Amino acid sequence: MNGIWLTFGFAAVLGLLGVGLYGLLISRNLIKLVVALQISVKAVLLGLVLAGNISGSINLGQSLAITVIVTDTVVAVIGMALAIQIRRQLGTLDVRDISRLKG
């Protein structure tokens, strides 16, 4: 019985990861990209805590999850600061317009 819920839990983790990946692929706005990245990281967090719960060492899972939360927040802050600077310098947030490589 536990195995079935375990499979569902991991399927939910992968679903969230898939939504994040879809967002990363489809978004053109820089801030939207940061949102998609955040969704992917939420999936990873859920996976860590779920694995901790299953293996019986929830505190190890929690400590790793806290590390991921800190890293993720710093990444989000730097990403948004970059987006603001790009908007100031180039006047756009569209990744297509920012790109200098034409192909």
Add this chain to the structure above:
Amino acid sequence: MIYTTLLALVAIVFAVLAIQARRLLVSALWLAGVSAVISVVFYLLGGRQVAVIELSVGAGLVTVLFAFAISIAGEDLGKIKPAVPTVIPVALALLFFLLLAWFSIPTGALQPPQGEPGLADVIWGQRGMDVLVQVVLIFAGVLGLLGLLAETKGPLAYPVAKEYAAKRDRELEALMKEREEREKL
């Protein structure tokens, strides 16, 4: 466990809404919803401390930062056409999902180890290095943020402002003198 799965499904729905939202602020708010639901899932799974941290940082701090960034950078809806045809990301995401599911979903039941140490023991004892790295990371993040958000042309410094005022006064005086002379003639 059924509540956990249902809440995780709600989180997925919120995530889809966050990606699909046209306005950035709405997107950020749905992301905060994802964080809140995920933190409830953490609590149900037994990770109470991390649930609190996720709720305060993920749903609180990051949302405020998003609102701040959007208010500075502006909405910039721009062209709504995605960078690549919609079929490709959907197919890639599905492929990724299936491959990862194939390799990662565990099938056998795991035996929980006995006598797990508390969170403080794990964090400060076993994972002390992680805490150190986190502190360095936060410091680096703050420095990077200061560097990135620094204005290239700041507001006028006091002596410069004074100089401008003096220049304006001189010009005004010259104008007045000119006017007086014209009136004399």
